[in-house]
Amino acid sequence: MRKTATIRLHVNGEEHALAVAVQRTLLEALRYDLMLTGSKQGCDKGDCGACTVLARPLGSRLQAAGFGRGEAILSCITLAADAQDLEITTIEGLATPSGLDPVQRAFADVGALQCGFCQPGMMLSARALLDKCAKPTLPQIQEALSGNLCRCTGYTKIYEAVEVAAGLRSPASRAPVASERAAASDSKAQAVQEIVP
Ligand code: FES
Numbered sequence: 237m238r239k240t241a242t243i244r245l246h247v248n249g250e251e252h253a254l255a256v257a258v259q260r261t262l263l264e265a266l267r268y269d270l271m272l273t274g275s276k277q278g279c280d281k282g283d284c285g286a287c288t289v290l291a292r293p294l295g296s297r298l299q300a301a302g303f304g305r306g307e308a309i310l311s312c313i314t315l316a317a318d319a320q321d322l323e324i325t326t327i328e329g330l331a332t333p334s335g336l337d338p339v340q341r342a343f344a345d346v347g348a349l350q351c352g353f354c355q356p357g358m359m360l361s362a363r364a365l366l367d368k369c370a371k372p373t374l375p376q377i378q379e380a381l382s383g384n385l386c387r388c389t390g391y392t393k394i395y396e397a398v399e400v401a402a403g404l405r406s407p408a409s410r411a412p413v414a415s416e417r418a419a420a421s422d423s424k425a426q427a428v429q430e431i432v433p
């Protein structure tokens with residue numbers, strides 16, 4: 237028989253009471269009980285970083301002291317019951333009423349995403365880094381994101397986005413990308429040229 241327990245989770249500033257199986261992971265509770273599907277279920281065994289969330293001790297004064305929303309932790313290898321004394325921030329809680337977090341804005345401005353699967357975890361790991369170290373070096377950025385795997389981007393744009401979020405560079409270096417509509421009308425024009433002698 238499966239044992240269940242009632243637990244309390246503090247997520248993105250809200251408290252939730254949940255009846256869950258004792259072996260429910262924090263990731264499962266976030267995705268399937270609270271419907272916060274921004275945290276991704278990648279490897280489900282602590283290898284890929286897609287499930288990264290931020291966590292700090294409940295009621296901690298770290299944020300007031302300018303420390304931010306805590307450490308990046310892997311929610312797929314954290315039991316939901318063990319997260320009861322933590323304040324959790326998921327990607328859904330990263331923006332504030334005043335707008336996107338600078339990390340989110342920088343990832344968009346730089347174009348540091350393709351399929352997007354790794355992005356919530358990447359952005360939260362980046363936020364944890366910048367809260368501890370406002371002007372990180374490239375090796376520090378690489379180290380901080382080393383637990384977050386991306387199968388699409390090749391990482392260069394991701395590191396650039398973190399530097400942009402830190403104010404270390406501007407995103408202006410991005411080469412202009414032709415829009416699909418422009419590309420489509422170009423090929424249409426070429427097709428017409430080929431038909432009309
Ligand atoms: S889902 Fe891959 S580390 Fe958690």
Ligand code: FES
Pocket residue numbers: 349350351352353354355385386387388389
């Ligand atoms: S953008 Fe696809 S895995 Fe990173």
